[in-house]
Amino acid sequence: MNPALETLLLPFSSEGGIPVPGRCLFLGAEAHPLLQGWQNLTAVQPHKPLADAWRRAGFTAPVERAEGRWPVVLLLPGKSRDEILASFALARDHLEPGGTLVAAVPNTLGASRFEKEFARATGSVHSIQKNKSRVFSATDDGTWNEALFAEWRTLGEPRPVPGTSHTTRAGIFSHGEIDAGSQFLVAHLPADLRGKVADLGAGWGYLSAEALRLAPGIQRIHLFESDSRALACARTNLAEWGDRPVFSWHDVTTGIPGHYDVILTNPPFHSGRDTDVDLGRAFVTSAARALGRTGRLYxxxxxxxxxxxxxxxxGLGYERLAEDKTYKVILARKP
Ligand SMILES: C[S@@+](CC[C@H](N)C(=O)[O-])C[C@H]1O[C@@H](n2cnc3c(N)ncnc32)[C@H](O)[C@@H]1O
Known part of the structure; x- marks a missing residue:
């Protein structure tokens, strides 16, 4: 279990702590047994595997975007600096006057630094350290530094990718830039891709956009991506291609529906900040099983x-199409 999640809930079980609220918004929601008794819990969770785990634990399905204000907002704010500060501002926007904002960050992501930032905006904070994480909370007393929250809000706004017409946002993979591995793959794709194509772990849509530009024979390209924020960027970035791109908020490790003439993938191999080669392996397995009889996997x-x-x-045959100091491009097919 995420140690920051355990820590996040400590203020609600400690003596003299925060009473369990009658209504609560949880941004970055992850399931925990202690939450089972809570009423009116609204969850936002952009990552499909975590959203699925939340539903499997019996909670009401997460919403893509929260609407309204709550007396308590819980926050597990993500990984990168801009994402974390932008989510402080987002949580603030959903807080009722006089409400309490509670956030937890693992030490490895700079908990003490973010607690200081949070305190700059809210004045005093109540803080607990445990499980190599910190939870810090503050109650809106009308004196919060709204200019600082406004500054952080801008960090969550769409961000252009230089030299392209694409936009991204903080927190998603390769935001504000093109991933070098994906660029290497595009440089070695042939123009004869055709038919029904899938892009596994499609991110903000770079590979799919380039494939559509390169290969007029593509009838449909199915973008499978687990981060709903990345997929929302991909929708915008591929709008010019009409109904040829199809978007699925999907956990690729569970397999993908259908069979494809071409599959493109730059598999992820990190969960949070940790290397997770099994995640990449699961992608390759899903890709191999979804390949049509004469299909090609790049x-x-x-x-x-x-x-x-x-x-x-x-049972696939494969060849190395290209390599450099860092990357390899592999073409695989059924024998
Ligand atoms: C290495 S990135 C490639 C992104 C994109 N193709 C590009 O070129 O910019 C891998 C992508 O897989 C997504 N991802 C991670 N785990 C996933 C999962 N279980 N199911 C679907 N997508 C996942 C990540 O959010 C990320 O966007």
Whole structure:
């Protein structure tokens, strides 16, 4: 279990702490047994595997966007600086006057630094350290530094990718820039891609946009992505392609529906900040199983990642189309 989640709930179980609220918004919601007794819990969780786990635990399905204000807002604010500060502002926007904002950050992400930032905006904070994380909370007494929250709000706004017409936002993969691995893959894609295509872990849509530009034979390209914020950017970035792109908020590790003439992927291999090669392996397995009889799988990965063994285990033949100091592009097919 996420240690910051355990810590986040400490103020509600400690003596003299915050009473369990009758209504609560949870941004970055993750399931915890202690929340089972809470009433009127509204959850926002952009990551599909975590949103699925939340629903499986019996809670009401997360909403994509919160509307309204709550007396208590709980926050697990993400990983990067801009994402964390922008989510402080978002949480603030959903707080009723006199309400309490409670946030928890792991030490590895700079808990003490973010507590100081939070205190700059709210004045005094109540803080507890446990489980290598900190939870800090403050109650709106009408004196909060609204100019600072306004500054942080801008960090969550759409951000252009230089040299392109694309936009991204803080917190999603490769925001504000094109991923070098994906760029390497695009440089080695042929123009004869055609038919029904899938892009696994499509992010803000770079690979799909380039594939559509390169290959007029593509009839449909299905973008599967677990981060709803990235998928929302992809929708905007691919709007010019009409109904050829199809967008799915989907956990690729569970497999994907259908079979495809072409599959493109730059598989993720991090969960949070930790390397998670099994995540990449699960992507390659899903890709291999969704390949049509004459389908082609193009994948890019850091050179050391052991995806060839997965392709072999799935009975695919493969060749290395290109490599440089960092990346390899692999083409795989059924024999
Ligand atoms: C290496 S990035 C590639 C992104 C995009 N193709 C690009 O070129 O910018 C991998 C993507 O997989 C997504 N991802 C991570 N876990 C996933 C999962 N279980 N199911 C679907 N997508 C996932 C990440 O959010 C990220 O956008």
């Amino acid at each position: 994948l890019v990965a850091n050179r050391q990642l052991p995806y060839e063994a997965v392709l072999k285990a799935e």
